[in-house]
Amino acid sequence: MAVAADGAMAPVMAFALVGALGVGSQWLAWRLRMPAIVLMLAAGLIIGPVLGVFDPVRDVGPLMGPMISIAVAIILFEGGLTLNLHSLRDAAEGVRRLVIIGAPLGWLLSTLALHYVAGLGWSASTVFGGIMIVTGPTVIAPLLRQARLKRRPAQLLQWEAIVNDPVGALAAVLAFEVVLVLQTATTLTHAMWELVLGVTVATVLGAFAGWGLARAFRRAWVPEYMKVPVLFAVLLLTFGLSDAVLHESGLLAVTIMGLVIANADLPSYTELRRFKEHATVLLVSGVFILLAASMKFETLAQLDWRAGVFVLSIILVARPVTVLLSLVATKVPWRERLLVAFTGPRGVVLVAVAGLFGERLAALGLEDGARIGPLAFALVAATVVLHGFTLTPFARWLGLAGGEIPGVLLVGGSRWATAFGQALKKVEVPVLVLDANRARLRSAREGGLPIFFGDILSEAAEHGVEIMSYGKVVAATDNDAYNTLVATDLAPEFGRENVHQLKRAKQESTRHALPTTLGGKPIGAGRSYFELNRMVDEGWGFRTTRLTEEFTIKDWREKNPEAVLFARLSPSGDLRLLAEGEEFRSPPETVLVAMVPPGVEKPEQPAH
Template structure:
């Protein structure tokens, strides 16, 4: 009965609800378990699809399946282009150009050779599939970079290569398919070349027109704030549809160009648009992966043999390293960084979606081996994501190209009390960085050996020069309450709102000066203002780090030091967590407490307890 029920068609609304629940649920579970999200999404999709037969996208969604995936991929690529702010290139610009202009053609060639000689595909199928294989998947790279916490330059190289090569790979597949079409139909070579050039030209013009048009309308105030996102979405779909009509898949290039133009237009509302698009992309990536995995045909997958294994190994350990290392010769990039990029090439949703599309079209032209393109794409994506998802962070640490293993703390504001706080964190082996727009405010921190950055934490210079991936917590603690609120509000999406703190505002208790919960960070600093904490330091208060043990519990510490303030705790694993008055606190042995003690407090004579 269960097997028979599993074959019944599911209502389309229920199907979309199931896709959303599985996709977002997999993303959340991956965050909790610190695993690559794509792995769990692939497993979830395969379980409900070919394994249990509960969900079959072609059966339950029907004719909407193709357009849904096509539009989702277009929006994903647009969001990728929207992250391409040229100021963020910094030292990676030479390497990125090499990876695009040298690496893309070379990667196309090496991938096609691997497909033909290892997987056994025909030259026609190898050329089309090899084009799309040059993409490394921005939707997969971004989560991996957040987890691995790479240094800035290799992270920028991987991110830019993934984003820019996505539409280039799609167009390479289009070019190869057009050539195959010419050789197998009555279409003339001249007509095919004209159609290709015309489609690319139209895509470029439409992308530029859409991007500059949106930027002009937004800057001149022709679109109200509440309509900016809907107008952006409608324009995106229009640009994609018109371009795709001129040449299939050229819409991917058009929307990417449109995103790049908007990203570099210095729009006041750019950050809000980008963050909304990021949220939409998470939903779309989750949904597309579930749909594609659930629609996988096991009968076709079983056709793969040892040649598929040889193909995957050849791509990961020969084609990718050869392409990257050759492209970066003479670039000036250190060999360790080149090696990290060369051995990091996870594929993602665009590869699967476009490979499946052209596989079906090649099948229609009579190339039976094209049936293997989709399962080969799934195997390559699964293997590369699992491999890089679990090895990138330790490999980067081994090469010395990862941030601190222990997430650190950024303190914005140089003062007597923040310097003492930073020194206590450093003694507890917590990475710390102190920043302040005023160079003089950092004098005592520099004297104490605390790493500093003189400048505005919100500036482009800070974004380019600081390795923010090494820090998980931010404390806004200048003597300017308005600036603290601005910093905490602007950087909350970057660090997570639960990890952004600021000292109590001077007039926070007044109803006329209270701010909504959407502004600022979590209150920090023992319910004392900046001036109050400075006063305590002048009176002789000191920061200490105290270790709890089985014999010396939290109750013992509190009984001895009832007037001391508890600022945070460091878990036995070394993770730091700053505390507010509302936080639940569960002390355990080997936990360390970060405290501010009055001058009369005498520490218990326990050498291992206090530092």
């Protein structure tokens, strides 16, 4: 490791260390099924105040401030890019209440808790209270997928996190602008003029930049391969110009810029969002590692008993009161209100923005600003750990959790899909059959399977399907190109290893075949849609078999030489869809789901 004589780490090595720890923590959290923020917090504290290996102020130097400012600007732009007003209008009444009533009420209650419980001044409390509206969209999504809540409470929590992300950022930015102007202006008139000028310039710049980019992209003035670079260049330019007029007003400008682009209905919007999500993952993890490593023991020592009481007051008073008052006189059942009221994990966005504003307030002479960072870390760590371990059992106790086994979405109604769905249902795996052709759903409906009439890629499916209850997708229509589109589009959300499709029909020329890099993992033992349905017509059917100590996978294969394996369910409830010839562990109590030829008797070992 490159280290200078004074113990400082080389800047290049410092950047590499931050990137490796940030991404590595998120990967390890995925492997261990833990909240990534907990591991990032631990990594930052270990290399920073504990071991002293990395000190951002010493090793990064004057670049740290601008780096964090730009990273937070991009994070807030991403927040604005998620706020589609059309989706908010179409959202359930509960979601609108949580945003329109809950956001300002949560800001007020958080500010009061910060002032009267944590002991911060009104200026710091107001700024930090605005940031605390954010419930952490990057944290709530994996928690919801792990808990597999029912659709309505999951939607309430997810949409609240998505929409309140930019709303909280706007509240904090506006509050900070007021504090900044009041602290630096010589007279009240001057202060009001500075504030109005800064907010107006930031709003106009952000709106104009968003409108200009949307117009340029829609009219093809920018080639596809340059859209993302142009987007980030304009983002940085907008941030810099607005910041030059009024310090930190650039954060407001880029948030509004993202809001305008989100509502411009761009054809390339999905690609832009996907790339910026990847960039945000890197930036959020990097900022979090930097802030955690910057902590000093004397700063952490400020977390006294009042900090603990403050965290408890937010979790047990401010959050429940905000949600319960917001949902008064709605049709949301009381069990769902209680679940939402006691579920409010905060994420890295809160820490990143709070850390930046805390430093800015301290630089203005407000000593309370230095306490914002440690309080943000304490709140985030407490809520993430608490909800990470209690959301699932709490949801089960309230009867709002889905099945123990992640379900399967079967895209395409057919006789084969119906037979496969019935076999999965027999071993208690949730199944949903989807098709845009109502006639094709008849066999599934008559077979007692849940169905959804519509396109899986449509907005109706996004709002009408309990996506959180399902962990795997099988694209099984008679259209190979559509199957590939579905698998490719859903892979980032479900994970490429959980998206499957039937074998594509052979092309006369390989030049006309779809690229093998697109689509999902194969399923169906190398048989196409037409071959599988012909097998059903010929009398093939699905059988489920539970292996035992006496009846092993070897015995099953000897007894069923022609059978085609499609899935196995482990004793722990892990469902795995199989490709042709795929090897897998098969301990006792493993359940096999296979297609067998006509005339084969049901196995002696029952599936359950």
